Amino acid sequence: MRVALAEDSVLLREGLVRLLQEADCEVVAAVGDGDSLVRAVREYRPDVAVLDVRMPPSYTDEGLRAALTVRAEAPGTAVLVLSQYVEGSYADDLLVSGGGVGYLLKDRVADLAELTDALDRVVAGGTVLDPTVVAQLFAARRPLPVQRLSPREREVLGLMAEGRTNAAIARKLVVTAKAVEKHVSSIFDKLDLPPSTDDHRRVLAVLTWLREAASDRTGAPVTGA
Structure with a gap:
């Protein structure tokens, strides 16, 4: 599975890269903002884009907007959005874009089996919504x-x-x-x-x-x- 990753924290980004590699994923790009992720998706056409909701410059909804751009420009690329907080409107906007999407809290992705399961399901065209959000x-x-x-x-x-x-x-x-x-x-x-x-x-x-x-x-x- 080929993955493009966007996370503004260098430490978290490196940790996610290692976790994804442990899940037998090929990380084709690891960037720090939404615009860079969109460019990476255009270039590499990964199976899934994994990204944070809040990224530079305003740390509000850059990740969400990047996710929706990815869904519009590369509908064959699944999207798994990560967030530190429960933000229901983001989950709603994401699900509107169709299957192959997911929303997980960052605490949950530390579980390798749960991360792998979520990636498998969104790449297969399913939807994944964090139980805490539910x-x-x-x-x-x-x-x-x-x-x-x-x-x-x-x-x-x-x-x-x-x-x-x-x-x-x-x-x-x-x-x-x-x-x-x-x-x-x-x-x-x-x-x-x-x-x-x-x-x-x-x-x-x-x-x-x-x-x-x-x-x-x-x-x-x-x-x-």
């Missing part, structure tokens, strides 16, 4: 369509938001795969997500919940790009 956004939920879900359905949706497959959810909850399929189908029905050949309903279900959480924090509806 938990905090559920806590911020307001009484909109997601309230229609049962406690078990909300639990299933939370695991879907982490990028888990039905089989993985079944193992986590110690239920049958058929039970999970019924819960997922019920989630789609309650969130008014009919079958479609053009849309990915799992992503749309997660986005519905993320937008409600973000709307609850800001007082205004959140719309995708």
Whole structure:
């Protein structure tokens, strides 16, 4: 797996390079800002871009904007965004861009197995959302369509938001795969997500919940790009 990395802290960048190499990745570029990452992706076309949310010059959303540029210019390149803090609006914007994206807290990537699993899933076209982000956004939920879900359905949706497959959810909850399929189908029905050949309903279900959480924090509806 070929990786382009952006992290402004030299120490953290070098640590991530070594960790990625331990995960059998080829680091084709390791840079310190979002613009340099975009240029590296254009030149090397890596399998995945791994980048921090906050980078120079303003240390606000440079990483996010670089990630969205990568998704627009090189849709075949997966994106794994790392952050020191839970910033739900960033997760929402990232998921709007489609599959092959992930959002993890930096503390979690120290676990080599978890990092490898996240990289494998985003490169395969899946989505990965940090469980801490999932938990905090559920806590911020307001009484909109997601309230229609049962406690078990909300639990299933939370695991879907982490990028888990039905089989993985079944193992986590110690239920049958058929039970999970019924819960997922019920989630789609309650969130008014009919079958479609053009849309990915799992992503749309997660986005519905993320937008409600973000709307609850800001007082205004959140719309995708």
